[in-house]
Amino acid sequence: MTHASINDPVVARQTPRADFSIDQCWEEYTEEEHAIWDLLYARQVELLQDRAAPEFLAGLERLSLSQSGIPNLETLNDALSALTGWKIVMVPHLVPDDVFFTHLANRRFPAGRFIRGRHQLDYLQEPDVFHDIFGHVPMLANPVFADYMQAYGQGGLRALNLGTLHNLARLYWYTVEFGLIETPNGLRIYGAGIVSSAGESHYCLEDAEPQRIRFDMERIMRTEYEIDIFQKTYFVIESYKQLFEATQQDFAPIYERLTTDNTNYGTRDAAPDDKLLK
Ligand code: PHE
Ligand code: FE
Numbered sequence: 352m353t354h355a356s357i358n359d360p361v362v363a364r365q366t367p368r369a370d371f372s373i374d375q376c377w378e379e380y381t382e383e384e385h386a387i388w389d390l391l392y393a394r395q396v397e398l399l400q401d402r403a404a405p406e407f408l409a410g411l412e413r414l415s416l417s418q419s420g421i422p423n424l425e426t427l428n429d430a431l432s433a434l435t436g437w438k439i440v441m442v443p444h445l446v447p448d449d450v451f452f453t454h455l456a457n458r459r460f461p462a463g464r465f466i467r468g469r470h471q472l473d474y475l476q477e478p479d480v481f482h483d484i485f486g487h488v489p490m491l492a493n494p495v496f497a498d499y500m501q502a503y504g505q506g507g508l509r510a511l512n513l514g515t516l517h518n519l520a521r522l523y524w525y526t527v528e529f530g531l532i533e534t535p536n537g538l539r540i541y542g543a544g545i546v547s548s549a550g551e552s553h554y555c556l557e558d559a560e561p562q563r564i565r566f567d568m569e570r571i572m573r574t575e576y577e578i579d580i581f582q583k584t585y586f587v588i589e590s591y592k593q594l595f596e597a598t599q600q601d602f603a604p605i606y607e608r609l610t611t612d613n614t615n616y617g618t619r620d621a622a623p624d625d626k627l628l629k
Pocket of ligand 2: 478482483487528543544
């Protein structure tokens with residue numbers, strides 16, 4: 352894969368540290384880069400008013416993300432660490448799995464420095480600063496979700512050792528990236544991959560095509576995902592507490608079951624126990 356980030360001269364000139372982190376060098380973002388952030392921000396906030404989870408919108412608010420321009424990590428990290436002890440570190444591009452999980456396990460979220468160009472407002476293959484900060488950081492201001500993300504990092508290191516990362520990665524995909532939550536006002540989005548996408552913010556709630564089914568951890572771990580299309584299946588949680596508590600059990604017996612019974616679901620498949628919503 353070619354990295355769009357190599358077009359970012361501030362990334363290209365730096366030698367990453369052992370944990371892959373680099374400096375943001377916020378002063379060096381151009382006017383055009385800040386303008387692209389503002390454009391994406393305005394578009395998403397408008398779409399998300401009645402679609403995003405209240406906790407996501409509260410996170411935007413509490414972290415003052417509505418200020419114009421790409422956020423400066425110095426101030427963002429002060430606000431975020433005061434709320435949940437998390438901080439963001441900049442990385443040049445996607446980092447190896449063990450590096451990623453070690454950051455999460457230490458309450459550090461790795462974010463790309465570069466921002467997409469105007470020709471790629473709607474889709475890019477590699478997470479940029481808009482996806483990583485706008486998409487992921489508001490939920491890290493929520494204490495329960497923040498604990499879930501740290502636990503996921505620890506679980507990721509363990510799954511790496513057990514050789515079960517392909518199963519655990521599906522949990523990240525269907526919750527952290529593409530998760531929906533039930534609220535008294537209907538389904539809402541908390542997944543970062545959706546909130547940072549104009550098309551999918553709309554599609555995941557309103558389109559008749561995808562199935563929306565109740566969260567079931569083992570079902571998720573048996574379900575494939577596709578990265579370059581809108582999802583065909585979304586999993587809906589009742590609360591972040593439900594998500595956190597479901598992941599507090601020892602996964603070793605679940606991983607064991609996944610090998611003894613290797614039932615696997617494609618992205619559009621239905622399973623016998625699925626509870627459909629909407
Ligand atoms: N409880 C999981 C395990 O035993 C770890 C985990 C926690 C995984 C939270 C994902 C999310 O491996
Ligand atoms: Fe992401």
